[in-house]
Amino acid sequence: MTRVPPALLRHRVTVEPYAGEGAYGAQYRHAIPDVPALVDASPRLVRAPDGRQITASATLIAGPMLDCPPGSRITLPDGHTTTAITVNHHTAPGLPVPACTEVVCE
Template sequence: MTRVPAYLLRHRITVEPYAGDSAYGPQYGPPVPGVPALVNPTPRMFRTADGRDISAAATLIAAPDLDCPLGSRITLPDGRTTTAVAVARHTAPGLPVPACTEVTCE
């Protein structure tokens, strides 16, 4: 399986993996700065897994091994902080296309 080429991942983001809820609100793991990604900041409509229609603030492509569970906090290159509402891992075993992780941010 090939990976998305590193030279295509021009942006750097910070990911704080969602660790669950506590009595004080959502908890996050330690921030991982400098994660290579390709960020598309164009807003678009998106339907979440629970059927809500939201306006997605950005979509990003990263390496296939990105640790970004739903609900993770992501800081985009322009400084905006968003939340991961959908995470898709794209693979095509046996085909000459790169594997990657696509994250849609609220």
């Protein structure tokens, strides 16, 4: 399996993986700082897992092993904090295309 070339992952983000709901709201696991990613801050209309249409504020591409379930808190390079709406792991075994994780942020 090939990976996204590191030279393309020009940005650095911080990911706090979503751990579920607790007595005081959303709970997150330890922060993962300095995650290499390619961030596209163009807004676009996406469908959330529950069927709602949401305007995404950013989309990021990272390595295939990124631990970022939907609901995770992400700090973008400009300092803006956002929430992961959908997370897609792209693989193509046997094909000469890179594996990656695509995260669409609220």
